[in-house]
Amino acid sequence: MISTEEEARTYCANLCDAAGMERLTAFIDLLARENEQQNLISNNSLESVWQRHIADSLQLLAHVPRETSPWLDLGSGAGMPGLILAIARPDLAFHLVESRKRRVSWLESVAREYSLTNCHVHGSRLENVESFESAVICARAFAPLGKLLRLSARFSTQQTVWLLPKGRSAAQELSEQPESIRAMFHVEQSSTDPQAGIVKGHGRPPIQ
Ligand SMILES: C[S@@+](CC[C@H](N)C(=O)[O-])C[C@H]1O[C@@H](n2cnc3c(N)ncnc32)[C@H](O)[C@@H]1O
Numbered sequence: 001m002i003s004t005e006e007e008a009r010t011y012c013a014n015l016c017d018a019a020g021m022e023r024l025t026a027f028i029d030l031l032a033r034e035n036e037q038q039n040l041i042s043n044n045s046l047e048s049v050w051q052r053h054i055a056d057s058l059q060l061l062a063h064v065p066r067e068t069s070p071w072l073d074l075g076s077g078a079g080m081p082g083l084i085l086a087i088a089r090p091d092l093a094f095h096l097v098e099s100r101k102r103r104v105s106w107l108e109s110v111a112r113e114y115s116l117t118n119c120h121v122h123g124s125r126l127e128n129v130e131s132f133e134s135a136v137i138c139a140r141a142f143a144p145l146g147k148l149l150r151l152s153a154r155f156s157t158q159q160t161v162w163l164l165p166k167g168r169s170a171a172q173e174l175s176e177q178p179e180s181i182r183a184m185f186h187v188e189q190s191s192t193d194p195q196a197g198i199v200k201g202h203g204r205p206p207i208q
Pocket residue numbers: 074075076077078079080081097098099100103124125126127139140141142
């Protein structure tokens with residue numbers, strides 16, 4: 001379990017190259033500055049930003065083979081996890097969906113700043129984004145599990161991996177789903193919070 005900023009930084013350094021670590025370090029400064037202009041993340045969480053946001057996002061990489069792409073991140077907000085992943089892994093494609101205009105501008109400005117041609121920002125409600133086949137669908141704090149699956153099942157195939165950091169409600173949210181969904185998903189332990197879980201699954205959910 002990652003329990004200090006130093007451990008989180010070391011963990012991240014093992015998941016990307018030196019240039020990626022430089023970009024992530026610079027990104028933290030940008031994020032802190034932008035957070036004074038708009039409410040992107042809680043100020044408290046900036047004190048443990050490597051643990052709470054950077055490692056928390058990058059841990060998803062450990063759940064799929066290294067070359068898996070493209071990723072779809074639902075409700076990216078300040079950029080967790082999609083933008084962080086795109087900064088760390090410019091060799092993979094990431095589609096970020098976010099509807100709030102100021103957050104969209106923020107995501108686009110960071111993608112421009114780092115010339116992230118692998119990062120595609122869809123500044124729109126997910127409901128209005130044209131379907132494409134995603135190898136991974138991820139979402140942190142986007143919507144309750146049932147609604148999340150209803151809104152995004154059309155982006156999945158039988159091969160899609162679902163990685164849904166759900167904090168402390170992971171097991172509870174999964175237990176409230178119908179049997180067909182419970183059979184597809186399980187809860188994995190988060191590496192950054194002993195009480196948090198990641199709902200993980202594989203395939204196309206049978207949504208009516
Ligand atoms: C609670 S924030 C989480 C942001 C980020 N994933 C994180 O973990 O810090 C949820 C984000 O989802 C966006 N969102 C909610 N419903 C959406 C929809 N239907 N389409 C696109 N974005 C949506 C909101 O604007 C917000 O930025």
